[in-house]
Amino acid sequence: MAYKHGVSVSELATSVLPSVDSPAGIPVIFGTAPIGMGKVENVNKPVLCYTYAEAVENFGYVPPALHAESGLKKFEYSISEFIDCAFSKFGISPVVIINVLDPTTHKATAKTTSVNLDTKTGSAVIAETGILPDSIELSNASTTYTQGTDFIAAFNEDGEIVLTSLKSTDGFKCATGTSLTFTANKTDPSKVDADDIVGGVSADGVKTGLELVEDIFPLFRLVPGTLIAPGFSGSPTVAATMAAKCEGINGVFKAISIIDIPTATVDQYGECAAWKNNNNIVDPAQIACWPMLRLDDVAYNMSTQLACLMPQVDADNGDVPYVSPSNKNFQMTGLTLTGGDEVVFGQDVGAYLNSQGVVIALNFIGGWVCWGNRTACYPGNTDVKDAFIPIRRMFNWVGNSLIQTFWQRVDAPLNRRQIDTIVDSANLWLNGLAARQYILGGRVEFREDENPTTDLMDGIARFHVYLTPPSPNRFIEFILEYDVNYLKTLFS
Known part of the structure; x- marks a missing residue:
């Protein structure tokens, strides 16, 4: 021991540790994106987004389009629907987006086969969305034009490709005023199925789909709060996997999931309870919703809006999830089924559906609101910590916060x-x-x-x-x- 002579100082660890508050409502969406408009490498990769611009840059955005059979505008890509809700309708951030649409497999041939470039502007719009720019070929009988040398391709605000001929010393490099042959591939979200959302782990350890929940905290140091898969969560396999992934994220954390009861098959409120029970949607980590929401002529999955409403309510209450989203306003003007039929019911039907563990939307007093406090386990499970949405979320939040606060004390004497x-x-x-x-x-x-x-x-x-x-x-x-x-x- 060294000889000491003088004054020294030593330190002891503080006996009280400040807590780590884990955000309770961070939504995580598993869905489809027009990835050709964004970064094509963002396939089965969690991406943290704080702004609309950041989300669009990474995943692209296609606005809702009119579906003649329903008379409603619908989002072809579920991630575009989520981006619209999160940033334009509810103003929440951050969010985690996971696109499972792979442009190398979930693709189709563009319908457009010919194009006529304007003689004045040298441009033409391809009235299709999801075009993969790198796949575009443009030619006539004598010439095959080169993208980047003879013409450029860019997206407009509707998600359509605009072709523009570059100029040479004597005019446009591409022939204008005449029909040119156009070929391209486009992303096809209809080819994405429940198996893509569920995902898995390959032999070499590559994760896809819901398996990527485990990567969110290691990547961003944020605990997933709510898992959604609009358009896919009505699959019992997807719903069961989502519930399983909410338990023991990274071995320790908990989240909650939101399930849309499919209105294409469940078109009467009296069928909701049977569908829910027959498909085993009875987990405390699940919230079951019915039907779809409509804002003017645009249809939304209720899970998309509820996943955005909950963090908005949390933010209004100290970022603590002790307040129920029930009786808080959705962004909507009506209820609808997939086929476009309007759904109308009153508080009495709403109370019945709530009693069966189904969350709805109600227009009774105070405009259109989320209506229902019960998780999907109710009425089979009436344990207060499991059956009430805000209490289930509070238990998740307190547990997640304690884990993060005291992890630093692991392996101390x-x-x-x-x-x-x-x-x-x-x-x-x-x-x-x-x-x-x-x-x-x-x-x-x-x-x-x-x-x-x-x-x-x-x-x-x-x-x-x-x-x-x-x-x-x-x-x-x-x-x-x-x-x-x-x-x-x-x-x-």
Whole structure:
């Protein structure tokens, strides 16, 4: 030991740790994108986006188009629908987007076979979306034109390709005013199926589809809050996989998923409960929705809007998910089925569907709102921590936050200082939540009866967390009574 003479300073670790608040509502979408407009390498790759421009740059965007059979405008690509909702309708961020559409396999030949470039501008619009620019070939009987040398291809705001001839010393390089042969490939989202959403892990370890949930936290240090797959979640296989992936993300974290009951097959409200039970949509990690939403003449999957509504409500309440999304406004003007038929029902039908664990939209008082507090496990499971959406989300959020806060204490000596640091820090945090009325109360205890000697010897310590988030006040009753005593006022 070195000889010491003078003054020195040493430090001890702070006995109380500041908490890590894990965002509860970060939505993660698994879907299809017009990837030729974005970065074609963004296939089965989680991408974190904070702005509309960033999302469009990575995935492209095609606005909804009119479907003659339904009379509604619909999004051909589910990720375009999500981008519209997240950034234009609800103003939330960040979001995580995972496109499973692979342009090398989910493709078709463009319908357009000929094009006529304007004699003045040298341009023409290909009235199709999803065109893959690198696949474009343009020619006439005598010449095959080279993209980048003779002409350029760019997308307009409708997602259509605009071909423009470059100029030479004596005019346009491509022939104008005459029919040219046009060939190209385009992305085909109709070829994406449930198996692509479910995904898997290849022999060489490459993940696809829902398996990529595990990559989100290692990549971005953000815990997934809500998983959606609009247009695909009505598949029982997809729904079951989504629920399974919500449990034990990276072995420790929890999330929730939103399932759209398919209106193409379930076109009556009375069929929802049977479909839900027959397809085993009964997990606490699932929220079941019916039917579709309509904003003017544009149709939306309810899961898309609900996944955006929940973080908006969280943001209005300290980024804590203790407030239910029920009775909060959707961006909509009506309810619809896939085929375009309008759905109309009142509060009585809404109450019935809620009693079956189905979330709906209701126009009763205060405009169009989300209506329903129950997860899909209800009414089969009435445990309050599982059956109420905000309480299920609060348990997820508290658990995810505790994991991130105390991960730094893993492998520290299991002594009294370790125990006191965890108990005191967690209790201070829970007391703060209670003071702000995010919870009614909470505490952490290190109990002898839950920590047998053999476990302590093996380095295992258990801390019991007692937690009571407030239940949503789903029913308010006023009892009216005629009081004859007030007749005495006639004589006063």
